[in-house]
Each structure stands twice: as structure tokens, then as C-alpha cells.
Amino acid sequence: xxxxxxxxxxxxxxxxxxxxxxxxxxxxxxxxxxxxxxxxxxxxxxxxxxxxxxxxxxxxxxxxxxxxxxxxxxxxxxxxxxxxxxxxxxxxxxxxxxxxxxxxxxxxxxxxxxxxxxxxxxxxxxxxxxxxxxxxxxxxxxxxxxxxxxxxxxxxxxxxxxxxxxxxxxxxxxxxxxxxxxxxxxxxxxxxxxxxxxxxxxxxxxxxxxxxxxxxxxxxxxxxxxxxxxxxxxxx
Numbered sequence: 001x002x003x004x005x006x007x008x009x010x011x012x013x014x015x016x017x018x019x020x021x022x023x024x025x026x027x028x029x030x031x032x033x034x035x036x037x038x039x040x041x042x043x044x045x046x047x048x049x050x051x052x053x054x055x056x057x058x059x060x061x062x063x064x065x066x067x068x069x070x071x072x073x074x075x076x077x078x079x080x081x082x083x084x085x086x087x088x089x090x091x092x093x094x095x096x097x098x099x100x101x102x103x104x105x106x107x108x109x110x111x112x113x114x115x116x117x118x119x120x121x122x123x124x125x126x127x128x129x130x131x132x133x134x135x136x137x138x139x140x141x142x143x144x145x146x147x148x149x150x151x152x153x154x155x156x157x158x159x160x161x162x163x164x165x166x167x168x169x170x171x172x173x174x175x176x177x178x179x180x181x182x183x184x185x186x187x188x189x190x191x192x193x194x195x196x197x198x199x200x201x202x203x204x205x206x207x208x209x210x211x212x213x214x215x216x217x218x219x220x221x222x223x224x225x226x227x228x229x230x231x232x233x234x235x236x
Contacts, residue, residue: 015080025069029059029066050067110155128148188225
């Protein structure tokens, strides 16, 4: 793997500080002199790093006033948004929006998959549900998450739409972290097992609307569980 340039290193470290909440939306980031001293690089290197983040709409430059951090919904870099979702401190909104995105894409993918999925893939889906059930009974969180992710990935692939799979690939790291977080709750695991079973049965029927409705119900349950068991605890 090629080494990052000094410009890339400085841009990444400043982004890390933004994501960590050191510079929240609307805050002014340090000037070139302070950053060049901190990173022991030239002002030109810092200037190029700032331009990189400005091009991604993470920063906005106001001549004569300073450089400001933009709100997350203005960022134009998928990688940066995913890093914020995975590592950010104020991630409740990002967690909800991630489920909303999954709902839009996965419900449609499940509907497509109903008309294309094969018998062997249906068997695999039931196998993943059984693996989730055994992991739940054995209190094996890692195995539960692995089977859960594999179940959804199979449906995305079975949709036959290459764009769906490509769109989801960058989300995998964030999804794995979220699944691990939510699946620590036994009640959430039980809900997930029931919904995955319903999805597998709907796909086995080869009825597109039934498959879509089953996935949509799962996404709604996932959202409800997130709000009830995870986000509610953080607000206490």
C-alpha cells in the first residue's frame, strides 16, 4: 500500500479532530501557522490539506473570517461521512439515518431477489437464521453478527443489481459496528431472528411484494429497537 502524502496525513488528522468533536459544526479550525507547527510541516502543505477538506465540503472558507466546519449533511465525501458515522461522538442521528438508508435499499433489493433467488440460496438463508438462533442460545455475539451480515449480503447479491452491492460495500465496516452494538441486547436478537425467518419464508414464496413487506417490517423493528434499547440509554 502506498504511503499517504504529507497533505493526506494532515487532512486525515484534522478530520479525526472534527469527527471527535474537537471542532463541531460551525467552529473555526486553527489557522495555517498553528497547524503547520503542530504537524511540523510547511504552511503550503497545510494549505493543500485544507483545500482537500474544502473540496469535500467538510470545511468552508470565508475570506477574512476563517475556515469553518460544515454540518455533516453538507459533506460530499462518502468515506468521511462513514468515518463520522462509525467514530463520531454525536452519532444518534447518523445511526437513525443509516437504518433509513438500509430501509430504502434493502427493501427494494429483497423485492428484486424474490424473483431471482434460487433454492440453494433459500437454504443458505435458513441456515443463517439457524446460526443466529444457535449463537443467541450460546451467547456468541460475534457469531450472531456474522450470520446476520451474511444473511443480508446474500439477499443483496441475489437481487442481481450490481449497483446495490457496490453501494453497500463501503457501509460494511459501519454496519458491523452497529450490529455488534445493537445485538448485545438479547431482546433485539430475538426480534431479529423472528424477522429473518419471516424474510426467508417470504423469499421462498417468490412473491416480490411479500418479500419487500417482510424486509420493511424488519427495518422498522430495527429502528424501534435502536430507539428503545440503545439511544434511550444514552439519553439517561
